[in-house]
Amino acid sequence: MKITRFGGVAALALAGALALTSCASNEAPPAGGDDEPTSDLSGTFNGAGASSQGSAQEAWVAAFQTANPAVTINYDPSGSGAGRGTFIAGGADWAGSDSALSDDELAGDFAACAAGTKPIDIPTYISPIAVIFNVEGVDELNLDATTIAHIFKGDITNWNDPAIAALNEGTTFPDLAITAVHRSDDSGTTKNFADYLFQVAPDVWTEKPADAFPFQTGEGAQGTSGVVDAVTNGVGTIGYADASKAGDLGVAKIKVGDEFVAFTPEAAAAVVAESPLVEGRGEFDLAFQLNRTTTDPSHYPLVLVSYSIVCSEYADAAKGAFVKAYIGYITSPEGQQVAADAAGAAPLSSELSAKVAAAVASIK
Structure with missing residues (x-):
């Protein structure tokens, strides 16, 4: 089994070193030297939603679980609508969705989130x-x-x-x-x-x-x-x-x-880079209003931005710590490269990556 590690300090702080293995595996990584980073994350965590993210999630989950052997992650590719519904009801710790939360959805309550707080949409996967x-x-x-x-x-x-x-x-x-x-x-x-x-x-x-x-x-x-x-x-x-x-x-x-x-x-x-964010959202809600009317043949306007929908503050602090670490990993340069290799996704631009990193850092 080939073992690879994150190169970035931020990624190490979030998820530890990564060893790539199959999605079904939840075994601890092979014993290494004294410099092997350790993880104090533990528990079982559930995500649901976009089937478009399926291949990327398989690779992300495998890598993250190997780096965090006390963590089990279940991702149900049930579709964006079903995933948002499961998250809203509290049956998932985060949702993958090719549609950002609607204004009507944001007006409701979210069972996993701390009272008086709302979720945010974090771009995770561009394809x-x-x-x-x-x-x-x-x-x-x-x-x-x-x-x-x-x-x-x-x-x-x-x-x-x-x-x-x-x-x-x-x-x-x-x-x-x-x-x-x-x-x-x-x-x-x-x-x-x-x-x-x-x-x-x-x-x-x-x-x-x-x-x-x-x-x-x-x-x-x-x-x-x-x-x-x-x-x-x-x-x-x-x-x-x-x-x-x-x-x-x-x-x-x-x-x-x-x-x-x-x-x-x-x-x-290229289409995403030239599209504005939805107006009227919170500082860390990064929902896009895609402009598909380009006539530039270097662009491909039939594109989706798939989001991780997460609480800005979780009612359960342990789940908040996991989501912050996991979404931080999958949106990091290393995690984005995993998605590019596994699913042909387009890595987040440097400008968008900076905004995403700030949104992830805000999760409580």
């Missing part, structure tokens, strides 16, 4: 959303937002539709029905996908973005893995999923300005 497809004989696909919107609304129902052909000169499409696969559960990935279409093709996608898919069309599937499985095992299928889960499926290029653009972590991160 492209891939438009995945499975059409025999078609290896490359160009789509613009308008055509994607028509497909997922059910207006375009066959792969040989002239609108698709016009964007893919030289490609012959089969006379084959389109099965558009969407998330059946409340999903922040859906909200980000819909937000892209709402901003870029507003004449077609007229429904306000939400965690629930808005139309009674196509085929629904539970979670990121469900969408990927349905597209993989179907015929003439198309769907959307966190890019880390695209695997060997075809992935469409989307039109940005006058060019068709493939996703990259860097192109996704």
